[in-house]
Amino acid sequence: MQALTYQNAHELTDFALDLQELPVPTLRDSDLLIRVRAFAVNPGDTVIRRFRSAAPGQTVTLGWEFAGIVEQVGPLTTGFQVGDEVYGAGDLSRDGNYADYVAVDYRVVAHKPSTLSFPEAAALPMSFQTAWGALLRSDNQLPAGVNTVLVLGGAGGIGSIAVQLLKAHTSAVVIATASRPESKRWVEAMGADVVLDHSQDLATQLTQGGIEKVDMVLATRSSASHLAAMPQLLKAYGHLALLDAHQSLDVSGLTPYSISVHLENVFARVLTNQHPEQQGLILRKLTQLVEAGKIRSTLQKTLPGLTSENIRTAHELVEKSEMIGKIVLELESVR
Template identity: 50%
Template structure:
């Protein structure tokens, strides 16, 4: 089958992802083989392309956000049949979905109704799962006493879904951050009650709005750079959920306020162990919410055809740091 692959880690200006002929995925007992119809693009994949090289003689196939049609089911892949329309993520240690077909654990997949387009569906999985797991860690609920939530990066993929999930399922007052007029408009459209500029004085902007503190901060980007401001605006015994922690953080300031920190990595359930099927349940609930109008897909840019050119264009958008919502590639066929 055809796939988009590369061998050595590289920068965008030396883009080396090309069409390759690769072997069909090998299914495990609990796998589905999915014909890919649309893929979502994520900044994390661009970071992997920049840093991860293939093993000698191998290649890297990226992409862990997709919608498509089940072509085959493993013997232990219950609840699905050939021909089912699905959306899902996958396993970052296995080949991704930049290919005609992808093998994926059925527990991180959910069915799609006919009324939900593949391109819309492909904009949902990573944002829904990352935001949902970061925010609702205590029996699918916010921590006790959380009434005000600040979402740093309110116009991005995770921030867009976080704001929607909070407004659809909780009474929380949601504050989003955005620095440009178009991103501020998008964050407001996602349901944010207030939008502030993360490039400015966060505490001052909140004070001007009559808000002395927030109870929880979801930081989707630039956590290390915003850490001082985050600590300043959090109440004592408040919470920071961060999805972009890749290096050391100076947590000394957390102690004075007895703040809690938890991190989120969307693939940890399947790579490190845990309730893997919980991700399928989160996706299925999100699909129901979209159909009912409680959530909306976040695709803002659609590129046609899974080619080296479209992938490069998508990564250029991802690396710009100015993406609003989600870029999706529609795969021919």
Template identity: 50%
Template sequence: MKALAYERAHPLDAFAIDLVDVEEPRARDGDLLVEVRAIGVNPGEASIRAARSAEPGGRVILGWEFAGVVVDVGTATTGFAVGDRVIGTGDPTRDGCWAQRVAVDHRVVAKIPDQLAFVDAASLPIGALTGWEAVFRDQSVLPDGVDAVLVIGGAGGVGSLTTQLLKAKTSAFVISTASRPESRDWCHAMGADLVVDHTAGLGAQLRQAGVAHVDVVLSTAATADNLAQIAALLRPFGHVSTVDVGAPLDLAPLVQKSASLHTEMVFSHIVGGADPSSQGRILGTVVDYVVGGHVRPIVTTTLAGLTAESMKTAHAMLESHRTIGKIVIVV
């Protein structure tokens, strides 16, 4: 089969991902083999491309957000059959979905109905799972006493779906951050009750809007500056959830609020050895929300073809740090 692969980590200006012939994966006992129809592209994959090289003599196939059709099922799979239309993520220790076919643990996959287009479906899995687990944790509910949630980076894939899920599942007042007119408009379209500019003082903007404090903060980019600002906005015994921890963080500002700090990595169930079945169930619920009109797909850019040119274009857009919603490649 064909797949997009590379050998050595590289920057965008030396883009070295090529369409190559590789052996088709075989479904393990608990796997589905899926013919990929659409791929969601994520900022984390661009970061991995720039940092991770293949083992000597090998190649790297990234991609962990897809929609497609089941073409084979492992002997230990349940609930799926050849011909099912599905969405899913995958396993970062295995080859990903930048390929014509991908083998994936059936527990991180959900069926999609005929009325949900592959291109729309592929915009959902990573953002929905990350946002759900980040704010609802493993109980699938907000912590007690939560009235206001702040989503820092509301126009990206995670922020867009987190905002929608909060509005679909809770009565929380949702505040999103965005700095450009088009990204502010997008956050409002996602259902945010209030949108504030993260390049200006958040505290003053919230006070002007009559918001004294927030109970939960989801940060899509945790930095030392962000954390200090977050702590100033957070109520005592509030909650901070972050999905992107870079440099070491000074937690002293959070200690002063007796705050809880949560981290989220969408593959923690698989790489940590836990049962990932909850992720398949979450994706199934998200699909139901979409079909019911409570959540909308977030694809804003569609690129055509499993080609190096399409993937380079997607990565250039991601590295501009100005993307809104989701980039999807139609295979």
């Protein structure tokens, strides 16, 4: 098979992902072999590229969000058969899906929505699972007493799906941030009740909108830079969900307000082997919501073909942190 790989961690200026011929992955007993039809490029991919190097004589294959077709099933798998159209987010400890084929545990994938194309479906799994884990608690509901939620970075991949999830699955008032006219229009289309400009003072904008403080904040990126403002945005005993744990993250300023802090890692269930089947269950819920017309794909840009040029373009766009929605590479439909 063909895969986009590299050996040494590097910056974008020294971009080194090249197309290489590799063996098709060998399956574990609980694996599916999936022929990749489309995959999304995420900020985490660019971070790993900058910091993870391969062992001597090996390569790194990035990418952990895909849609494709089941080509082979392991002896311990259930619920899938050859030819099924599936989607999912894989296992960070294994080779990724910047490739023709990927092997994944059957418990972390689901049948893709019949109403979506492969690129549209590939844009959703990781974002939805991340938003679900960050926002919802016991019984898959918001924490008790949460009636207003502020999503920082509402136009990005996770922010876009978080807004939709909140509107489809809860009764909370959803406030999201965006600064450019096009990103504001996008967040409004996702269903946000209120859109704030994150280039301006957020607390002032909340007050002007008749909202003193919110019950919960989801910070989708640059969490460390938002912490100082949290006491002005969050009610005492509120909830702060973070998606990035910067080494300088200092939450001591939240202590006087008894604010709960949740750090979400979409791969935690798989990496710790703590109920990885929950990943598949969450995706099945996503499929239901999509097919019911309550969640739409956040795909914004599709690049055709598994090429070094396309993956570099995707990484450049993601690293600018200006992407609205998700960017996806679509592989050829016939091999």
